[in-house]
Amino acid sequence: MLEAHTVADVRAAEAPLLASLPSGALMQRAVSGLVTHAVRRLDRVYGARIVVLAGGGDNGGDALWAGARLAALGAVVHALAPGRTHPEGSAALLAAGGRLHRTGPGPGADAGADSPAGPGHGVATAGRRAPGADAVADLLSTADLVLDGLLGIGGRGPLREPYAALTRLAPAARTVAVDVPSGVDADTGAVADGAVRASSTVTFGTYKRGLLVGPGSTHAGRVELIDIGLTLPAADLRALEDVDVAQALPVPTATDSKYTRGVLGLVGGSDRYPGAAVLAVGGALRGGAGYLRVIAEPRAADLVLRAHPEAVLTVIEPGDADTALGAGRVGAWAVGPGLPADEATGRLVAALLERTDTPLLADAGALEPLAAVVAARPSLLRERTNRERTNEVVLTPHEGEFARLVATALGWDAAAVPARLTADRLGTVRQAAAELGATVLLKGDRTIVAGSGGESFVNLTGTPWLGTAGSGDVLTGLTGSLLAAGLAPPLAAAVGAHLHGSAARRGPQPLAAGDLPALLPEVIADLLASVVA
Structure with missing residues (x-):
């Protein structure tokens, strides 16, 4: 399982090591x-053209020291420094034959290994001048590899000149970010104008939250973690890996029956949107529950019966909560796919919230009616949740639904929600989950799951092809089935998102939502086989 920490956590963990180790040992x-990562990225080191973007902090020092080691192996290394640089790292680069060019304001610099300047100053000998814009652009455009060490995990806010002049020229396909890409907020994933786009990021000690969530995740490329010996507290953001999902999957034993494996009640599908129920049932049948009760309006029920005869059907008229709740024993409910957000759906949602105490997942057409119920009774979701939160309500909106949900239920400004999500996606979802008293799964690139108690996951599987009508219905059925099989709400949501994204990666391009249920058995079988192996 990947674990991500805050900058404050990292600083606190570094402090005792910095105090106990020899100077520079942690760096x-x-x-x-x-250096190991850079060598893997290069076809050859000897003669390779490497540019170091060197800021004045420790990650600028990391980049300069790496440049020095690569220069010692025969690479041609140029460091571009818009301001002050790390003294020891600068001296090491110059001693190894690298060149240090000052590109910022003040005295020009273009120092070679034989420069008489003091370490880290790079002040040129007489007659030397700082490289012009064209020379800097040429160095970056022809580099085999660029090491971005301009700003570290403490960087915040917009990039200023002369830093921005360098980040605009860094070639994304050949740039390796040191710890975090410059311009990416390490805690939130917010991205400043001109932030570096890297094809890979080498991060130290732990994953930084901003590498996994928000726009920052799209700037980081492939992220490699280097263990530097930090002792860290429990992470407040995690990402499931295949092995974690395999171990969490509900696997029946010889003594299990269809009832002991879990019973899901799925309420969805209307005469207006009948296909959503078919898609949701397809996902539910692959989620581990042993028994599926489907409550649907006549047209949707007919389509479900034709596509999935395994489902046990109860046909209802719109809003008939009594018949829905009388369908039989149910261990968890999922409601919303294919339902219109109207008064009839509101009656169903209110009944499920007020007359059941089992886990409940609400999606699509159920979200706005649920928000209205919560607005009228703000403590309802907490009141129906047991002490261990094993029956906590799960809400699975996309961004537009999320904005309407929090506006109605919590009084947030819906128009401000998109900007809040861009600035701090994780923090915004966690705040909503805490105020609602529910688990919130916010769909989208890097889906986030936040429980009301602060437990959070980010999903690293998936593909942009999942942005297609009906894919969320499959996720609803799949996650509802995992709830019925006994997984705790945040974990069920995280496992469901992981499986859903993994199936999409194996699918055709373009992907249709109807492709997903048939892909899930292969994904699950491979995961389970990997654990046995």
Whole structure:
């Protein structure tokens, strides 16, 4: 399982090591990992053209030291420094034959290994001048590899000149970010104008939250973690890996029956949107529950019966909550796919919230009616949740639904929600989950799951092809089935998102939502086989 921490956590973990280790020892652990990564990225090191973007902090020092080691292996290394640089790292680069060019304001610099300047100053000998814009652009455009060490995990806010002049020229396909791409907020994933886009990021000690969530995740590329010996607290953001999902999957034993494996009640599908019920049932049948009760309006029920005879059907008229709740024993409910957000759906949602105490997932057409119920009774979701939160309500909106949900239920400004999500996606979802007293799964690139108690996951599977009508209905059925099979709400949501995204990766391009249910058995079988192996 991947674990991500805050900048404050990292600083606190570094402090005792910095106090106990010889000066520079912790940095050299990071440098070793960075150099190994760089060597793997290069076809050859000897003669390779490498540009270091060197800021004045420790990650600028990491980049300079890495440049020095690569120069010692025969690479041609140029460092571009818009301001002050790390003294020891600068001296090491110059001693190894690298060149240090000052590109910022003040005295020009273009120092070679024989420069008489003091370490880290790079002040040129007489007659030397700082490289012009064209020379800087040429160095970056022809580089085999660029190491971005301009700004570290403490970087915040917009990139200013002369830093921005360098980040605009860094070639994304050949740039390796040191710890975090410059311009990416390490805690939130917010991205400043001109932020570096890297094809890979080498991060140290732990994953930074901003590498996994928000726009920052799209700037980081492939992320490699280098262990530098930090002792960290429990992470407040995690990402499931295949092995974690395999271990969490409900697997029947010889003594299990269809009832002990879990019973899901799925309420969805209307005469207006009948196909959503078919898609949701397809996902539910692959989620581990042993028995599926489907409550649907006549047209949707007919389509479900034709497509999935395994489902046990109860036909209802719109809003008939009594018949829905009388369908039989149910261990978890999922409601919403294919239902219009109208008064009839509101009666169903209110009944499920007020007359049941089992886990409940609400999606699509159920979200706005649920928000109205919560607005009238703000403590309802907490009141129906047991002490262990094993029956907590799960809400699975996309961004537009999320904005309407929190506006109605919590009084947030819906128009401000998109900007809040861009600035701090994780923090915004966690706040909503805490105020609602529910688990919230916010769909989208890097889906986030946040429980009301602060437990959070980010999903690293998936593909942009999942942005297609009906894919969320499959996720609703799949996750509802996992709830019925006994997984705790945040974990069920995280496992469902992981499986859903993994299935999409195996699908055709373009992907249709109807492709997903048939892909899930192969995904699950491979995961379970990997654990046995």
